[in-house]
Amino acid sequence: MNSTPTPEKTSIIKNFAPGWFASVMGTAVIVVALFVFQSIFPFAKALQSFFLFTAIVLFLVLIVPWTLRWFLHPADVRHDLNHPVSAAFFPTMPISLLVIAIALEKAGSVFLEENTLWGILQVLWMLGASGILIFALSILNTFFHKSEVQWETSTLGWLIPPVSTLLVPVLGASLAVHFNGTTLGAINLMTSLIFTGFGSLLFILVMALVFIRYIFHPIPPSHLAPTLWVGIAPTSILTILALRISKPLVLFFQAPSEVEQILAFLSKPIGIMLWGFALFWFLLALVVTLGVHQKSPLPFALSWWAFVFPVGAFVVATGVLYQAIPLAFFQWIGVSVLALLLILWAVVAANTILGVWRGSIFKPHTPAKH
Numbered sequence: 001m002n003s004t005p006t007p008e009k010t011s012i013i014k015n016f017a018p019g020w021f022a023s024v025m026g027t028a029v030i031v032v033a034l035f036v037f038q039s040i041f042p043f044a045k046a047l048q049s050f051f052l053f054t055a056i057v058l059f060l061v062l063i064v065p066w067t068l069r070w071f072l073h074p075a076d077v078r079h080d081l082n083h084p085v086s087a088a089f090f091p092t093m094p095i096s097l098l099v100i101a102i103a104l105e106k107a108g109s110v111f112l113e114e115n116t117l118w119g120i121l122q123v124l125w126m127l128g129a130s131g132i133l134i135f136a137l138s139i140l141n142t143f144f145h146k147s148e149v150q151w152e153t154s155t156l157g158w159l160i161p162p163v164s165t166l167l168v169p170v171l172g173a174s175l176a177v178h179f180n181g182t183t184l185g186a187i188n189l190m191t192s193l194i195f196t197g198f199g200s201l202l203f204i205l206v207m208a209l210v211f212i213r214y215i216f217h218p219i220p221p222s223h224l225a226p227t228l229w230v231g232i233a234p235t236s237i238l239t240i241l242a243l244r245i246s247k248p249l250v251l252f253f254q255a256p257s258e259v260e261q262i263l264a265f266l267s268k269p270i271g272i273m274l275w276g277f278a279l280f281w282f283l284l285a286l287v288v289t290l291g292v293h294q295k296s297p298l299p300f301a302l303s304w305w306a307f308v309f310p311v312g313a314f315v316v317a318t319g320v321l322y323q324a325i326p327l328a329f330f331q332w333i334g335v336s337v338l339a340l341l342l343i344l345w346a347v348v349a350a351n352t353i354l355g356v357w358r359g360s361i362f363k364p365h366t367p368a369k370h
Helices: 007-014 018-036 044-072 074-081 092-110 114-144 156-178 183-216 222-244 246-253 257-295 302-324 328-358
Strands: none
Touching: 007 044, 018 044, 018 092, 018 302, 018 328, 044 074, 044 092, 074 114, 092 114, 092 156, 114 156, 114 183, 156 183, 156 222, 156 246, 183 222, 183 246, 222 246, 222 257, 222 302, 246 257, 257 302, 302 328
């Protein structure tokens, strides 16, 4: 029996875009978005199980061609890693591990015992954090040595490698609380704080860089318009961290109750301010995208998944904020955007399935010149 891959299979692997795992991220984040509003949103628990199962299956399917491509087509992988547009999407693979783990934390107790669940979460967290750090360092190092990188190649997709580090403390804080009093718990908390430093400062640097590009140079072509929405995610995640980090800090440093009360108090206005930027960028991304669409209709591409995860992160941040500050304002916005999130996911997923069925989604992707 001939084991040589068929031309069809080879082309799929050869042209397998590095951003495919954004679909896993966009699917898994809906589990968490539904969780924070499960007391309000109808059929939330059933939908959580559906999206969690879908995200896990999707990851297991996608990891096969993603891994094979490194061995069968290393030249194509190197080309993408050296390209200022494509390279930014490689971290979506380890990011998807973390987002699945966060989804498992919220909905996995239904079918996993507690000890087994937290053991799996710890492993996924370590793998995801390691992958994110490796890609962030290697991609930024590559960019630093590429003097010919042009302004026009920059998009907010550049936020993905460095700012993905902010997802590490989201799960790391929960792991620190669960394993509090152990060496593992201390490692989880210290690593989470270090990664928070990575992501929060790099977010400011990269955001400023790309912001200048959007003002002084033509905006990216229509198929990259969804990358503008990536700017919603960083401060959405920082909102969650601001509201959730006080508990592991108090436990680890054995802070008195007065300190705990101060941290709990300060986290709320800080959370609102960070969420405010996410809300502003959500509105700006919506306005700019509609403007781009009026000039040139947005062709479907895998980059459409950039619509989904950032909106999901915003819903989660709004839900966490509503739990801390139960104002109807946050509830109304959260549930409304959650409904939009489900519609976005359905549209993008349907177009993705159609693209797979037709084979058009596996045609060689031709990023902008650099």
